[in-house]
Amino acid sequence: MKRLIAACCIIVTLLCTGCGVNYMNSLYSKDDEISSDTNSFSLDKDEQSIDGQAYTGKLEFEGMDTIWKYNAEDDMEIELSYLLSVSKGKAKLVLIDPSGKLETLVENKDKTIQKDxxxxxxxxxxxxxxxxxxxxxKAQIELKLSVDVGDLNNIGFNR
Structure with missing residues (x-):
């Protein structure tokens, strides 16, 4: 009887903790989920603003969210200016083309401070x-983006 109770307690504990897997953290390396139309994130702290075609934000964030969209009429080349500083965790900006192909534009990890x-x-x-x-x-991020075309969005639900 004690073994049955102990086994039940172990099973319940594993079910409640999810075996230690954090879904938001697991998204970081899942290109098929990143390239999807969905967003899934946890945003604990944020200070964000958009001024014309420039985004500025300080975030504690994990998961993924779309920050920029542009519907190009033809194949083209544009310039993107960015600053991505990560004082804790890791973060990256990825470009997703219309076919779902993903390209990492920049990736920074723990204690990578970008000055310019x-x-x-x-x-x-x-x-x-x-x-x-x-x-x-729970990456602690300072992010600045500037791009001449497209629509910038704040990270999170308050767009």
Whole structure:
């Protein structure tokens, strides 16, 4: 009888803890989920603003959320300026083309502090292109983005 009770307690504990797997953290390396149209995240702290075509934010974030969208009429190339500092955890910005192909634009890990904005060229395909912020381990992030085209969005539900 004691063994049965102990076995039940172990099973209940495993079910309640999910075997120690944090779903938001697991998204970081799942390209098929990142490239989907869905967003899934945990946002604990945020200070965000959008001024024209420039986004600024300080976040404690894990999971993934779409921060930029643009429906290109033709294949084209644009410039994106960014600053991605990560004082805890890890974070990356990924470009998703209309076919769902994913390209990591920048990835920074624990204690990577970027002082100045950097500019990169991005090749966009005809159709809807998106950039997602993806992070894990309750990443503490400072993010700045500047792009001449498309729609910038705050991270989270208050868009």
């Amino acid at each position: 904005m950097e500019t990169i060229k991005m090749s966009l395909k005809k159709g809807e292109n998106r950039i997602k912020l993806v992070a894990s381990n």
